[in-house]
Amino acid sequence: MTGFALGVDQEEWCGQLRALAAERLRPLAEKGEPGRVNRPLLAALGELGLLERVFASGALELCLLRESLAYGCTEAETALALQGLGAYPVLRAGSEEQRERWLPGVRAGRAVAAFALSEPGAGSDAAALALAATADPAVDAAAGGGWRLNGEKCWISNAPEADFYTVFARTGEGPGAKGVSAFLVPADRPGLSGAPLDMLSPHPIGSLTFDGVPVGPRDLLGEPGRGFRVAMDTLNLFRPSVGAFAVGMARAALDATLAYTADRTAFGGTLSDLQAVAHRVAEMATRTEAARLLVYAAAGAYDRGAGDVPRRAAMAKLLATETAQYVVDHAVQLHGAVALQRGHLLEHLYREVRAPRIYEGASEVQRTIIAKELYAGVAAR
Incomplete structure (x- = not known):
């Protein structure tokens, strides 16, 4: 894939999604309480069939979906993406029983999913999970015994507030990543508790405490000791789509800046007449387009089953999230004080755009992945 261009049908669908996000989903998002799961918003995403498309589509369509929703309503985009992130391991590695029990509720927006990988001492270094x-033979003895989970996420x-968690824990089959297993843990399991964290985020983020939480073979996602692969398979799909989320925010900030600078009068003309402003906008647009092309190249590689997906996914997330930070920051600068008012689009985007450079692997981690993949290619020659 050397280039990217949308077909007419795709362009129309993206336009419909942007309008839907602004007109139907934005009002629901505004009624939500910051730091809490917005269940009416999730229900609307399910009713509109958008959650179903997260699981039925490939990486390219997922990126189009996330970019378009992000342009009009970042809260709707994030709610949709978190459902996918939390439940995708169930789709890919879960048993038929697990899929039948949980995925219909996720697709309908009734069951809230969560991806529980990070720990207080294992954020960027996911293989260092504690x-x-x-093993406890008394847990699910009929199935040959199970495990008890102890620790924190x-x-x-x-x-x-999730209804179930995809949890990654150390079962000890081997060192590092080789000794990690994935479990589907319902929120009502005895010994599982949680607390909200006060974060720079409109969606809920919290901690989880596991005090002897029982899990059995029927809770496993995939095979024992293969959980890290479940996590990486999920992230290889969702990292490019995080880039698409970032591109959606960058495009919204860019369009707002174009409209504002073309209309705002200053120094005997409009801001767009000033070369310093026009060149800044040109740079914002060029970086956004470059990031978008890289995101969709990575998505296309994933859908083709290419062997270089980890590198492409890391490059896409890295460039797109760093670009979005640049574009939103300069959009605020060109708007001036008006963009810092509570409720302004750019004030909202300025708060939203920071976290994607950290979650699902910080920018530094993406650079490490890219370099590792490049040098592995050299060694294989």
Whole structure:
């Protein structure tokens, strides 16, 4: 894939999504309480069939969906993405029983999913997980015994309000990533508790405490000791779509800046007449377009099953999230004080745009992945 261009049908669909986000989903988002799961918004995403498309589509369509929703309503985009992130491991690695029990509710916006990977001491270094899964033959004895989970998770989106968690814990089959297993843990399991964290985020983020939480073979997602692969498969899909989320925010900020600078009078003309302003806008637009092309190249590689998906996914997330930060920051600068007023689009985007450079692998982690993949290619020659 050397280039990217949308077809007519795709362009129309993206336009419909942007309008839907602004007209139907934005009012629901505004009624939500910051830091809480917005269940009416989730229900609307389910009713409109958008959650279904997260699971039925490939990476390219997921990116189009996230970019378009982000342009008109970042809260709707994030609610949709978190459902996908939390439940995608169930779709890919879960048993038929797990899928039948949980996925219909997720698709309808009734069941809230969460992806529980990060810990107080294992954020960027996901292979350093410490949540312990200790074998206990008394847990689900009929199935040959199970485990008890002890430890903590932190910075978990949708916690502590999710209905179930995809949890990654150390079962000890091997060192590092080789000893991690994935479990589907319903929120009502005994010994599981959580607390909200006061974060720079409109959606809920919390911590989870596991005090002897019982899990059995029927709670496993995939095979014991293969949980890290479940996590990485999920992130390889969702990292490019985080880039699409960032591109949607950048495009919204760019369009707002174009409209404002073309109309705002200053120094005997409009701001757009000033070369310093026009060149800044040109740079914003060029970086946004470059990031968008890289995002969709990564999505296309994922859908083709290419072997270089980890590198492409990391590049897409890195460039797009860093670009969005640049574009939104300069959009605020060109608007001046008006953009800092509570409720202004750019004030909202300025708060939203910072976190994607950290979650699902910080920018520094993406650079490490890219370099590792590049040098692995050299060694293989």
